[in-house]
Amino acid sequence: MYKIWMSVVKEFLLLKRDLGGLIILFIMPLVLVITVTLIQDSTFKTVSNTKIQILLVDNDKGSVSKTVFDNLEKSNLFSVVTQIDNKPITEEVAREAVYKGKFQLAIIIPQDLSIDLQTKIDQNVENIVSKIGLSDSSATTKPSKIIKEKEVKLYFDPAVQMSFKNAVMSSIDKMISQIETKSIYTTFQNQLGEENTKFEQKSFITFKEIIPKINNKEILPNSVQHNVPAWTLFAIFFIVIPLSINIVKEKSQGTFVRLLTNPVSNLIVIIGKTITYSAICMIQFYMMVAVAIFLFPHIGLPSLNIEGHLFLMSVVALFSGFAAIGFGILLGTVASTQEQSAPFGATSVIILAAIGGVWVPVFVMPKIMQIIAKSSPMNWGLEAFYDVLLRNVTLLEIIPKISLLFLFFIITTSIALFYDKKKRTV
């Protein structure tokens, strides 16, 4: 025990005197979590509070384009631009402006859309009405005009993200569908000619998001609830870099060789490092949680709500730390130089984060990546954090995930010990 204790003391002294290492361990994660949360939160606010200017080219000049214009104006998302330099916009001008990035979106309403839509609906309704024997005989003798399908064109700035594109397209699609439905109802009304027959045009089916409740309080997910666990985990895994450098340095300084000749097993040395770096992980974690609770409200972000979750979150952080430490020990053992361990450590942590769903949720990934994601320790940690913070689970329910994290630690550390023993051949 004394040897382990002295190893822990030594590791703390080494860390205390390594300013660069301390910055990586404590300052960078805080900068990271504050920056990323601020950016993501402000992006969210931009989408919801600031109107995005879009170009509308109205070649229709009818009721449909007017409805589109009115609906877009009414929405909180967009502000409609129909003129540039006091001149009406043509499709050419709109396309150029959007492709140059001056606007994110242009909507081109085709000529005669309103007239053609109404004609098409009239034809369809008349057809139906005549089939059920309610039609005017003179109307059925008129030859049907052939109406071609109309296309509302959308031009997007190529730099616009796919998620934004999809959201806009879906909202315009919905708007067009509503216009069509309304026109159909109105035409039926007119055809039937009964003034008292009023169709209810409000949506019959609506939806409402039911937000999970903890202790009878609704838990509203926000950028902080999502970002703090994700980036805390990312920071915890960055421990791989100083830890692997620490091990590589011991090899290059010769202290590792000295330890090999001492009556102490490599396991004791590893345990010393594990205890020290686990403590570092926990300090990192509590610092980030403290910042998210106490500092965030002062910089315009929501405070992190950890009510009743701190213990389970600490458990997840500890086991995530173990997984990161195991990876760091393995990397430090296999690498021969700091030039190998530092860039590889940084890159691999970023890859693990990407695979694990820190940046892009796993459920939107391609199938193959979803399978790979399940093998990332960062995914196990992230899911465990979300389980605790957002899904209100119990310790029993996170045991499978934290067991995987611990198993990862055991496997990576065992490989490191085995590799080291093989390499020394004694």
Added chain:
Amino acid sequence: MYSLNDFSLNIYDGQIFGLLGPNGAGKTTLISMLCGLVKPTSGHFTINDLNYTNHSLKIKKIIGVVPQEYALYPTLTARENLHYFGSMYGLKGSVLKDKVIETLDLLGLLKFADKRIETFSGGMKRRVNLIAGILHNPKVLFLDEPTVGVDVQSKNAIIDYLKFLNQNGTTIIYTSHHLAEAEDFCSNIAILDRGRIYAQGSPSGLIHSTPEARNLEEVFISLTGKDFRDDV
């Protein structure tokens, strides 16, 4: 590096045994094997009748190792380094503290005990490097070129201290390129080249048995030749 071949050697209690040879002769390989860092592909050896296969921990408790490089943590102080390495030998409490103070004092470093190793000169680092290997009073001490690159004062302090340890019962096995130092310091010597022992005996015995040799350097040249041992 030449591997060791057809190699047989006995080192007795209380000797100061010098392993001398040109670069690549196999000195460091031999020391590494004796310290348990490299496993021989064939053959065997024992230390105090113990072998590494069955008694690795027992051997490591009775040996001390002073590697060629400064095997110390540069950002820790001399005292912190010595407390750490001493504790790895099982020393603790006042025994460890007193031993660290005593040896630092003997080697003229006590007033620098709380300075970081990275601020030390080469000679000071060599002395701390030596102390880190002898805190537990080893029965057998292995030193790989313990005086390389140090000033005369540090070299004298190291050699004097090693003699003091030897007088107190420590068997010393060391490698060096300083033949004059070895001639004065060692009770027995083996001259190695290309992984074999070319000669062994006391320094004076080797000088007398080599025609026209006036010192150990001339014995060395007559046995190993004047060719460079450059290899990459």
